[in-house]
Amino acid sequence: MSTIHKSPWLLHYDGSSCNGCDIEVLACTTPVYDVERFGVINTGNPMHADIFLITGGINSQNAEVVKQIYNQMPQPKVVIAVGTCACTGGIFKECYNIKGGADTVIPVDIYVPGCAARPESIIDGVVKGVALFKEKAAALAAEQKAN
Amino acid sequence: MISSRVITAVCYLLFAPFIIGLLDGFDRKISARMQGRKGPSVLQPFYDLKKLFEKEFLTANKIQLLMIRSYLFFIMLSGVIFFAGFDILLVVFSLSTAAMFLILASTSTHSPYSAQGTHRELVQIMSCEPMELLVAVGFYLAMGTFNVNEIAQGQMSPITFLPGFFVGFVFILTIKFRKSPFDIATSHHAHQEVIKGVTSEMVGKEYGMVTLAEWYENAILLGIVGLFFINSNPVSIVAAIVAILVVWFLEILIDNTSARVKWQLMLKLAWGVTIVAAGMNLFLLEIIRG
Numbered sequence A: 001m002s003t004i005h006k007s008p009w010l011l012h013y014d015g016s017s018c019n020g021c022d023i024e025v026l027a028c029t030t031p032v033y034d035v036e037r038f039g040v041i042n043t044g045n046p047m048h049a050d051i052f053l054i055t056g057g058i059n060s061q062n063a064e065v066v067k068q069i070y071n072q073m074p075q076p077k078v079v080i081a082v083g084t085c086a087c088t089g090g091i092f093k094e095c096y097n098i099k100g101g102a103d104t105v106i107p108v109d110i111y112v113p114g115c116a117a118r119p120e121s122i123i124d125g126v127v128k129g130v131a132l133f134k135e136k137a138a139a140l141a142a143e144q145k146a147n
Numbered sequence B: 001m002i003s004s005r006v007i008t009a010v011c012y013l014l015f016a017p018f019i020i021g022l023l024d025g026f027d028r029k030i031s032a033r034m035q036g037r038k039g040p041s042v043l044q045p046f047y048d049l050k051k052l053f054e055k056e057f058l059t060a061n062k063i064q065l066l067m068i069r070s071y072l073f074f075i076m077l078s079g080v081i082f083f084a085g086f087d088i089l090l091v092v093f094s095l096s097t098a099a100m101f102l103i104l105a106s107t108s109t110h111s112p113y114s115a116q117g118t119h120r121e122l123v124q125i126m127s128c129e130p131m132e133l134l135v136a137v138g139f140y141l142a143m144g145t146f147n148v149n150e151i152a153q154g155q156m157s158p159i160t161f162l163p164g165f166f167v168g169f170v171f172i173l174t175i176k177f178r179k180s181p182f183d184i185a186t187s188h189h190a191h192q193e194v195i196k197g198v199t200s201e202m203v204g205k206e207y208g209m210v211t212l213a214e215w216y217e218n219a220i221l222l223g224i225v226g227l228f229f230i231n232s233n234p235v236s237i238v239a240a241i242v243a244i245l246v247v248w249f250l251e252i253l254i255d256n257t258s259a260r261v262k263w264q265l266m267l268k269l270a271w272g273v274t275i276v277a278a279g280m281n282l283f284l285l286e287i288i289r290g
């Protein structure tokens, strides 16, 4: 039986945001919400991460950074956009330097709306992301077998 | 006699990862409870390890994999030397050789983060190494031999002669278990710095192998803790196991109560404790022997 979904390590990156969602993500790791009970570790290293959790929108400066982080993560991987800014660009959408949501530069799997997204909905998003992570791992394993 | 030594060495190779992995799982559970959280399952370390081996393998430099394999090999070799009851001095040297391979692995990628991690790892080695060597010397002075098998069959437990060495060794265990200081520790807590130290550039199975090597190494270190309590009386094995569990709990407690220790303080404290505790003990032993 595959247990890969029991160990989703999370990388958090904050783009162009007001830091509201950022703080809510950190709240998830506190004793009140404790995401570690799902095996989630908040890692700072893209090479060890399975889930890329992005808050805030994409601007001309961070576009390359976000792409690089995504490319450094080994397969299977899942991207979760947390908050309206990460989904669409949000309140900053009309700014001259904003390209839009995270999906303007990398493929996003799960969208968690809210301004700010509440810790409960972030955890819901992560749990959905974990389910998808398992699917992707199975697909990858099947593909490797076929080759 | 020979066969029982072979059996302990084989048991070490087969079961050490399971025992230490499980202890690690309980460690995370107890740490979470100390912080008022529920914590992950006790099997979490095994899930993590299995996942690491299932991830795609990306590497910046192929030579890194070879270095990590050598690191794992030398750690296992040290364990075999220790649990088969050979020379404890050889165990210490073999562990240092293993550490050198870890350093080579992390520097082989030229990443600034690994370089930073490597510098701090070297500082960490510098603060622990004197105590590790002194422990071997202490055993020799107290029991008249470096041979682990003969030390374990002494009339009295080595701890009676070596309380200072024991204190010093337990002190450096906090560092060796990668619990503290937080700016070096590559532990699973959120209180890590500079990404992941020496393991920054290790992906998937490479990181898995390093984790496995750490488990094997922790088994040796806990074995040395046990060696302080063992003598020719079989009951002392129970005492050794109790001592190991107490020390293990103490490390978790230290980790959770001193999460903000930095490497500068580590270096001063580790050498301070080594000189005071082990030095005094050495001095007294010499006087008694003299």
Ligand code: SF4
Pocket: A016, A017, A018, A019, A020, A021, A022, A055, A056, A083, A084, A085, A086, A090, A091, A114, A115, A116, A117
């Ligand atoms: S979605 Fe709202 S709270 Fe979240 S980063 Fe954007 S503006 Fe801030």
